[in-house]
Amino acid sequence: MTSIPTLNTERLVMRAPGPQDFEAYVEFRMSDRAVGVGGPFTRSQAFDHMCELLGHWPMRGFGRWMVADKTTDQPLGIVGLMYPESWPEPEIAWSVFADGEGRGIAYEAAMESRRYAYDVLGWDTVISCIVPENTRSIALAKRMGAVQETSFQHEELGELDIWRHLSREVLQ
Amino acid sequence: MIPTLETKRLILRAPKTEDFEAYAEFMAGDRSKGVGGPMDRAAAWGGFVGDAGQWVLLGYGFWIVEEKSSGKPAGQVGFWHPDHWPEVELGWTMFEGFEGLGYAHEAAQEARKFGYEVKGWGPIISLIVTGNARSVTLAEKLGATFERDWQSPAGHKAMLYRHPAPEALQ
Numbered sequence A: 001m002t003s004i005p006t007l008n009t010e011r012l013v014m015r016a017p018g019p020q021d022f023e024a025y026v027e028f029r030m031s032d033r034a035v036g037v038g039g040p041f042t043r044s045q046a047f048d049h050m051c052e053l054l055g056h057w058p059m060r061g062f063g064r065w066m067v068a069d070k071t072t073d074q075p076l077g078i079v080g081l082m083y084p085e086s087w088p089e090p091e092i093a094w095s096v097f098a099d100g101e102g103r104g105i106a107y108e109a110a111m112e113s114r115r116y117a118y119d120v121l122g123w124d125t126v127i128s129c130i131v132p133e134n135t136r137s138i139a140l141a142k143r144m145g146a147v148q149e150t151s152f153q154h155e156e157l158g159e160l161d162i163w164r165h166l167s168r169e170v171l172q
Numbered sequence B: 001m002i003p004t005l006e007t008k009r010l011i012l013r014a015p016k017t018e019d020f021e022a023y024a025e026f027m028a029g030d031r032s033k034g035v036g037g038p039m040d041r042a043a044a045w046g047g048f049v050g051d052a053g054q055w056v057l058l059g060y061g062f063w064i065v066e067e068k069s070s071g072k073p074a075g076q077v078g079f080w081h082p083d084h085w086p087e088v089e090l091g092w093t094m095f096e097g098f099e100g101l102g103y104a105h106e107a108a109q110e111a112r113k114f115g116y117e118v119k120g121w122g123p124i125i126s127l128i129v130t131g132n133a134r135s136v137t138l139a140e141k142l143g144a145t146f147e148r149d150w151q152s153p154a155g156h157k158a159m160l161y162r163h164p165a166p167e168a169l170q
Helices: A019-030 A032-037 A043-060 A105-120 A135-143 B017-028 B030-035 B041-058 B103-117 B133-141
Strands: A012-015 A064-069 A075-082 A091-096 A127-130 A147-154 A158-164 B010-013 B062-067 B073-080 B089-094 B125-129 B145-151 B157-162
Touching: A012 A075, A012 A105, A019 A032, A019 A043, A019 A075, A019 B041, A032 A091, A043 A075, A043 B017, A043 B041, A064 A105, A075 A105, A091 A105, A105 A135, A127 A135, A127 A147, A135 A158, B010 B073, B010 B103, B017 B030, B017 B041, B017 B073, B030 B089, B030 B125, B041 B073, B062 B103, B073 B103, B089 B103, B103 B133, B125 B133, B133 B157
Parallel strands: A091 A127, B089 B125
Antiparallel strands: A012 A064, A064 A075, A075 A091, A127 A158, A147 A158, B010 B062, B062 B073, B073 B089, B125 B157, B145 B157
């Protein structure tokens, strides 16, 4: 199994999700905050999704981290890289729990994820797929310098806009 | 962290990305009705990846059953325990082309042994979708007996079979 690396940013630790995060994750997935990612979901769906989140790492060799407060280790969100079968290419994805809201956490962790994708995994480019109504996510993508490229029809989630991040070449 | 088990003809091992094709093919077919299918590749990916992830979350899960002679993924056997399940269950699935060889029986016995001896569980259950006669046959071959009907929160009907206790197998 791929071991999940731990990354540190100024205020955050990005670490392997684990059983200790389950309740915080379930609360998020069952809340209105999950609307932008196809929710809200039931508890049993959230369990399945947490399994998917964890299983993505060994199956793809990369994945999404649990973003936690560096001091308290409180889980604040899920940010990282993902590439499900139904996605056009690998993406940077972010979700912030209610307790992590409004602190720039998604930005900080998404920037670190992009750095990891380019510096560690050696990718040249990366996208983010965003529901057109998710204005907060779009604002974050723009803040990172991403530009909207095209959109595609996802079977379950409907229309998703593809935002292309600054390339590795441009950032060098 | 996923242990490897071995039987006469099979290896029970951690899932690999390459196993997805056999899994997706099975999930696209009618035989997957017993495990929530049929489903398309995108949905199958979630199930496939989720099975790997359950190991991390709970410390047990499904192995890929590999046929020793060919090295091909022949199916899945192991322990499933979604949040709404009444208790941990022993489950089995044979992919296309690997039915009728007694593999599910061989692998399920080994997995059950692991559950009893390594995990220390008591008499384990298997949940079988109502109408899945082949799975019932295997459950009975394994010595399991029908205990009661069970319905998932989503309304799916299943039969709960109880395996013999560890003591009874010794």
